[in-house]
Amino acid sequence: MLMNIWNWVITKERSLQDAGEHRLAEIMDLIPSYTCGDQHHRVDMMQPEGVQLARRAKEPWVELFIRHWYLQSQVLHRHNVKGTLNEAVELLNFSHQDDTQECPQRICVVQDLTASYGIKDGPGYVEERLHASQEALDQIDPSWPCYICIASEYCSALLDAGRYEELIDRVEFHNKEVAKLGEEGGSGEMPIIHTRALIKNDRLDDAEELLERATNDGGGESFSRKKQQLLSLISALKGDYQKALDQSLSFDIVVVAQQYFVDWSDTYFTLAKGSAVDVDPALLSQFHYLAKELEDNGAIRMSLAISLQVLELSLDNHFLFSASIAKIRIVRLIPELRANLGASELAEVLFTRLTSALDAHQHPVNFDNVDDVLSLDSDNVDGVWLAFSHALGIWGDSVEIIQRLSEGYCYYSLEDEGLRLLSQAYRDNPSDEALQFQYGLYLLNNFGRDAFLKEFDMLDQASLSEGQMLNYLWLYSHAYYSSDKSKALGFLEQYLSINENSVAVIERAANISAELDNHSDAIGYWTQLIDGCEDVNSFHWQRMVSATIEQQWDIVHESSNYLDMEFEAKEGAIDEDMGNVLVKYSTEDQEDQIFLAQRRGPVSARITGIARVLEEQKYGDDIVFAPQPLNELDQEDDEGYACDSEGRYLHLFAVVKTTATRDYYTFAIDGVHPGDELLAQLKDALADIQCLFSQRNSEEYCVEFDEGDEEKSEPGLYAYVLAPPTVELDDVKILLSKICESLKHPLIWPSLLEKLGDDKGLAEQAAIEERYNL
Numbered sequence: 001m002l003m004n005i006w007n008w009v010i011t012k013e014r015s016l017q018d019a020g021e022h023r024l025a026e027i028m029d030l031i032p033s034y035t036c037g038d039q040h041h042r043v044d045m046m047q048p049e050g051v052q053l054a055r056r057a058k059e060p061w062v063e064l065f066i067r068h069w070y071l072q073s074q075v076l077h078r079h080n081v082k083g084t085l086n087e088a089v090e091l092l093n094f095s096h097q098d099d100t101q102e103c104p105q106r107i108c109v110v111q112d113l114t115a116s117y118g119i120k121d122g123p124g125y126v127e128e129r130l131h132a133s134q135e136a137l138d139q140i141d142p143s144w145p146c147y148i149c150i151a152s153e154y155c156s157a158l159l160d161a162g163r164y165e166e167l168i169d170r171v172e173f174h175n176k177e178v179a180k181l182g183e184e185g186g187s188g189e190m191p192i193i194h195t196r197a198l199i200k201n202d203r204l205d206d207a208e209e210l211l212e213r214a215t216n217d218g219g220g221e222s223f224s225r226k227k228q229q230l231l232s233l234i235s236a237l238k239g240d241y242q243k244a245l246d247q248s249l250s251f252d253i254v255v256v257a258q259q260y261f262v263d264w265s266d267t268y269f270t271l272a273k274g275s276a277v278d279v280d281p282a283l284l285s286q287f288h289y290l291a292k293e294l295e296d297n298g299a300i301r302m303s304l305a306i307s308l309q310v311l312e313l314s315l316d317n318h319f320l321f322s323a324s325i326a327k328i329r330i331v332r333l334i335p336e337l338r339a340n341l342g343a344s345e346l347a348e349v350l351f352t353r354l355t356s357a358l359d360a361h362q363h364p365v366n367f368d369n370v371d372d373v374l375s376l377d378s379d380n381v382d383g384v385w386l387a388f389s390h391a392l393g394i395w396g397d398s399v400e401i402i403q404r405l406s407e408g409y410c411y412y413s414l415e416d417e418g419l420r421l422l423s424q425a426y427r428d429n430p431s432d433e434a435l436q437f438q439y440g441l442y443l444l445n446n447f448g449r450d451a452f453l454k455e456f457d458m459l460d461q462a463s464l465s466e467g468q469m470l471n472y473l474w475l476y477s478h479a480y481y482s483s484d485k486s487k488a489l490g491f492l493e494q495y496l497s498i499n500e501n502s503v504a505v506i507e508r509a510a511n512i513s514a515e516l517d518n519h520s521d522a523i524g525y526w527t528q529l530i531d532g533c534e535d536v537n538s539f540h541w542q543r544m545v546s547a548t549i550e551q552q553w554d555i556v557h558e559s560s561n562y563l564d565m566e567f568e569a570k571e572g573a574i575d576e577d578m579g580n581v582l583v584k585y586s587t588e589d590q591e592d593q594i595f596l597a598q599r600r601g602p603v604s605a606r607i608t609g610i611a612r613v614l615e616e617q618k619y620g621d622d623i624v625f626a627p628q629p630l631n632e633l634d635q636e637d638d639e640g641y642a643c644d645s646e647g648r649y650l651h652l653f654a655v656v657k658t659t660a661t662r663d664y665y666t667f668a669i670d671g672v673h674p675g676d677e678l679l680a681q682l683k684d685a686l687a688d689i690q691c692l693f694s695q696r697n698s699e700e701y702c703v704e705f706d707e708g709d710e711e712k713s714e715p716g717l718y719a720y721v722l723a724p725p726t727v728e729l730d731d732v733k734i735l736l737s738k739i740c741e742s743l744k745h746p747l748i749w750p751s752l753l754e755k756l757g758d759d760k761g762l763a764e765q766a767a768i769e770e771r772y773n774l
Contacts, residue, residue, distance in 0.1 A: 008104055014061060024053040024062065031066060034074040038256045043073040045588060065620075067091050068105055071112040077222060079258035081120045082298030090112040107146045110136040116774040121301045122160035122740040124338025129157035142177040152189040155197075164197040165439055171197075188216050195230060199237065199426065208234045222257065225249055229263040235265050241276035254331065261290040262302050264447040273318075279317040281382045283691055284310055285411055288322070291329060292413035304333045304343060311350050320361055321386040325412040363387050370395045373402070375686045381408070383575040392421075398423055399435050423455075433467040440475040449479045461567050470495055474505065485512050503533060510542065514656075519546035522723050523555060541627035545603050548624050560602050567601075581605055582652040585618070593618070601629050604659075610694050611718055613668045613751060616753030619692070619722055620662030624652035637733065663691070664722040665729065669736075669751040670774045672703045672745035673715040682739050691732060692722040703745075705772045715745065731755055748774060 009028065016025035025698035027050040034042045039549050047070040054063035071088055074080045093114050095106040095601050114132050117125035133154035140147055151174045158167040171194045191214035196205035211231055216223040232247035232583065248267055254260045265287055271277045287310035294303035307329045314323035315723040337343060360695040365372050365387055373391045377383045385408030391401050402425045409418030419442060426432075426439045443452040456475065464472060476493035492509040495502065510525030526543035529534045540559035546553035551571050560574075585593045595609035597620055603625055607618045628649040645650050673679070683693045697718035704713045723732050733752060739749050768774070 004443070008061070009065065011058075016057070016059075016062070017440075019057070021053065021057050023060070024050065024057060026440065027053070028062060028065060031069045032072075032218075033220065035069050035077060036218065038077070038222055038225070039591065040078055040257065041448075042588075042591075043070060060097070060099045061105070061249075064091070064095055064100050064103050064109070065110075067094075068108055069114060071109075075112055075119060077257045077259050078297065079119045079261070079294060079299040079302065080297040082296070083115045084718075085116045085120065085298070088116045104144075107136055107140055107144065107354065108149065111146070111149050111153050114150075114157070116162065118153070118156055119297075119299045119302070121336075121338040122156070123301065123341055124538070126157050126161045127437045128678040129160075130154060133157065142174075143181055144740065148174065148188045148190055152193055154423045155190065155193045159193055159196055159200075159718050162200075164200050167197045184615050190227060192717055195234075197236065204238050208238075222259070225253065225260060226263070229254075229260050230266065233267040233270070236270040236274070236276075239274065241271055241274055244271060245276070253354050254288070255293075258290075258294060258297060258299065259511065261294060262305065264310055265290055265306045269313065272313050279313050279319075281319060281322065281380075281411070284319055284322045284382075285413070287313070288325060288329075291326075292415075295329065295333065300333055300336045304330060304337070308331065308346060308350065311354070311366055315350065315357060316355050318357065319382040320354070320357055320442070321382045321389060321408060322412055323357070324386070324389070325409070325414050325417075327351060327354060328414060328417065334391070349436060353712050367391060367394055370398050370401065370540065374400050381411075384408075385411075397425075399429055399432055403435065403438055408437075410442070410446065416440075419447065425709055431436050431468070433465070433471060436468055437471045442476070444475065444478055449483070452479050466498065470499060470502075477508070479724065481512070485516050488512055489516065493753060501532065503529065507539075514542075514546055517657075519550045522546040523550065523552065527555075541603070543626055545626065545656055548601060548604050549659060556602065563602075565602060574604070580608075580650055581625075582648060582650045583607070583623060583655050584630065585655050586653055596650075597623070603656075605653075610722065611666065613666055613720065616720065617664045618658075619664050619666075621658050622660035624656045624660050626656050629654070663725045665725070665755070666720055666722050667749055668696075668718065669719045669721060669753070670745050671717055671747035671768075671772065672705075672743075673717040674743050674745070674747070678739075678743065679717070685739060686721060686732075689727055689735065690724050691727060691729060694720045694722070696720055703772050703774065708751065714745065721749070721752075733758070733761075745772070 012367065013025045013028050016028070027046050031043055031046055031050065034040070034046070050066040054060070054066060061664045067087070068091065071084060071091065075088065088109070089408060090108050094100060095109045096164070097101065100106060108269045110132060114129045115562055117129055122129075132360075133150050136150045137147070137154065140150070153171075155167050155170055155174075158170065171190060174190065181429055191210055194208045195211045195214070198204075198210065208231065211227060211234070214227060219226075228247060232244045232249070235241075235247055236244035244267060249260060249264060251264075268277060268283070268287075272279050272283070278285065287306055291303045291306040291310065294300075294306065307326050307366075311323055311326035311330065314320065314326060327350075334340065334343050334347065364378060364383060364387070365376055367373065367390065370391065373387060373395075376387055378384050385405060388401055388408065391398070392405060395401055402421045406418035406422050409415060409421070422435070422439045422442055426435055428437055433485050439590065440452060440456060443455060446559040452475070456472065459472065461469065461472065473491045473495040475486045477569050480488040480491070489509060489512045492505055492512070495505050496509065499505070504527055506525050510522045510529070513519070513522040513525060523546045524542055526539050526546065529539045529545065533539065540562050544556050544559045547553075549561070551573070553574065556569075556574060557571060578601070581597055581599050582594055583597045583605060585595075593609070593611065593615070595607050597605035597609065598605050599605045600622070605623055605625060607621045607623065610619050611617045629649060631646070631652045633642040633644055633649070633651065635643050635645055637643050637647070641649060644652075674682070686693050693719070697716055699715075701716040701718060702713045703716040706712070722730070725727060733749075733756060736747070736749060736752075746768050748768050750762055750769070753761040753765060
């Protein structure tokens with residue numbers, strides 16, 4: 001039988017909870033699901049905290065677990081090996097220390113290391129990967145869950161070596177070994193690798209059939225997306241282009257994790273070569289973006305593959321500026337490969353085509369004067385940028401040419417080349433205000449705050465003109481917005497002391513004030529905009545948010561009247577039924593929560609949806625929401641009803657602030673349905689003590705149990721009870737116990753008993769739970 005590698009994790013989480021290490025237990029629980037659910041920003045936030053807590057608690061196994069899952073997120077999912085390769089080596093050494101070498105997670109670290117080499121340059125590190133994987137396999141047997149993971153790494157190396165038949169035989173061997181334990185083979189990553197080998201052998205029908213059957217119980221959203229994109233690639237290769245387009249992940253999903261990049265680019269390269277999609281600068285920019293991201297992450301071979309694709313597509317469709325960008329990237333990638341393996345020869349063929357195309361190209365303008373070039377306005381932006389590139393060789397000191405050309409480099413994700421041009425131009429023209437602003441913004445948007453500060457902290461403020469000073473203050477506000485909103489607001493206030501009428505700055509100051517919970521100041525800024533501008537609808541909506549939070553109802557009424565909104569209350573608080581909406585709570589370290597709510601005012605609502613047990617309960621809370629919907633009801637369901645792309649029938653709004661909480665405690669009731677009459681009595685009794693009862697089970701829910709020698713199946717009941725803080729939970733327990741005395745089959749409510757510390761009651765209900773298979 002297969003070993004359950006998660007047993008120690010579950011046991012450890014419980015022991016951490018008992019020891020008061022609640023946050024560490026929570027991180028252990030969440031980090032694998034966040035990794036497999038493509039919530040990688042949450043993994044990045046949790047990992048340093050988790051490692052620190054594990055070290056403080058002297059829990060080396062937990063530290064190993066957290067660091068391993070961080071590498072799974074970084075390496076296997078995001079293909080980031082720049083910096084993480086050293087971490088993988090360090091973690092492997094850590095896993096062999098005396099206090100970690102018995103940890104079941106130890107073998108998994110081998111996968112982190114071999115995958116790192118595979119992503120850096122898979123074909124270049126084949127032998128090293130085969131050796132490390134086989135060495136790990138020799139230490140375990142097929143009963144280990146990580147057996148398939150390590151075997152997959154071995155097979156992945158065979159794939160990169162082009163040894164496809166050997167790979168297919170090896171997959172069959174490993175599946176048979178697992179099958180001897182009574183387990184189904186072909187799970188996890190193995191069918192993905194097997195599918196790729198079948199594709200390489202042009203066995204597309206076999207590949208499709210295998211992949212459609214593939215499962216990975218622990219793979220989460222990540223595995224589903226990877227499988228979907230690979231199926232799309234197979235359809236494209238089979239020439240079923242519309243099916244491929246329907247199956248393909250959208251680009252905004254693809255960019256969530258780099259593991260989808262190559263399959264998406266292979267799919268769209270195939271579609272483009274088959275004339276199934278239009279090749280234009282927008283599509284090419286997506287290829288360039290993927291190549292750049294992989295290059296930044298150290299995934300050299302993958303970045304090179306996509307760069308060669310975009311070069312070929314650019315040449316096929318005569319987008320020669322895009323082709324030139326691709327060549328620059330390819331030239332610097334090839335020396336980074338561990339093994340060339342014919343890459344230079346492939347590139348040289350395309351480079352020769354590019355040279356010929358550039359020699360034959362006719363620019364859309366004569367290069368007699370720079371103004372003619374600058375006035376170029378064409379639907380073919382690639383051709384315009386190519387003309388600017390040519391013009392730079394003639395007017396190398398033209399600030400306008402440099403500014404426009406840097407936009408082209410940025411568009412095709414070669415930001416460092418644009419930076420080189422802008423940096424030199426700025427040094428040559430330090431008093432040019434427009435150039436100063438573009439240069440600063442370019443640094444911030446493409447290279448981050450540190451790069452910006454390194455350049456702009458050197459400025460002598462006293463020597464700046466008024467225009468330069470305003471640029472300086474705006475850019476510094478932008479630089480600190482994410483990390484220190486108070487500091488960012490301070491720069492805007494300085495700006496307004498010089499120029500008090502800048503609409504963009506006032507609006508930004510209003511938004512930051514609201515984010516800092518300084519709603520009185522925000523109201524002042526919004527009012528200033530309303531008084532000084534013509535198109536003020538959005539300003540009225542934003543002002544109502546802050547005014548509702550501050551309960552300045554006269555302002556809410558003033559703005560709602562302007563927006564032609566009528567309410568029963570002509571003054572004072574607005575609190576009436578305005579229909580249902582959906583609202584979303586978003587925090588950096590937790591998953592988003594969406595609840596049904598009843599709209600009670602222009603930008604206020606009361607939560608009517610119920611959270612799951614163990615989640616923070618929001619029911620009955622009053623909230624203020626942002627006025628702009630997060631979705632559009634621009635789709636139709638099968639019956640013609642308006643909905644959004646996710647199938648929601650209501651507008652979704654972001655929660656700005658909770659203004660009142662009800663603090664209900666929620667627990668579950670489970671068991672055999674007592675019948676409608678007794679259930680009604682239970683509901684009424686709970687309602688009498690102000691508790692809310694919410695039945696959650698479907699009609700199909702049944703409880704199966706043995707009664708004597710007979711196997712029985714009865715309709716089940718699963719419900720939530722919400723108890724307000726004004727009710728004693730002991731009274732709720734007593735009430736439930738009394739009502740259930742008359743039931744033929746008992747109900748259970750273990751989480752309530754656990755909350756009350758009723759160990760005897762918990763033991764009794766545990767026996768009921770076991771008997772009824774609840």
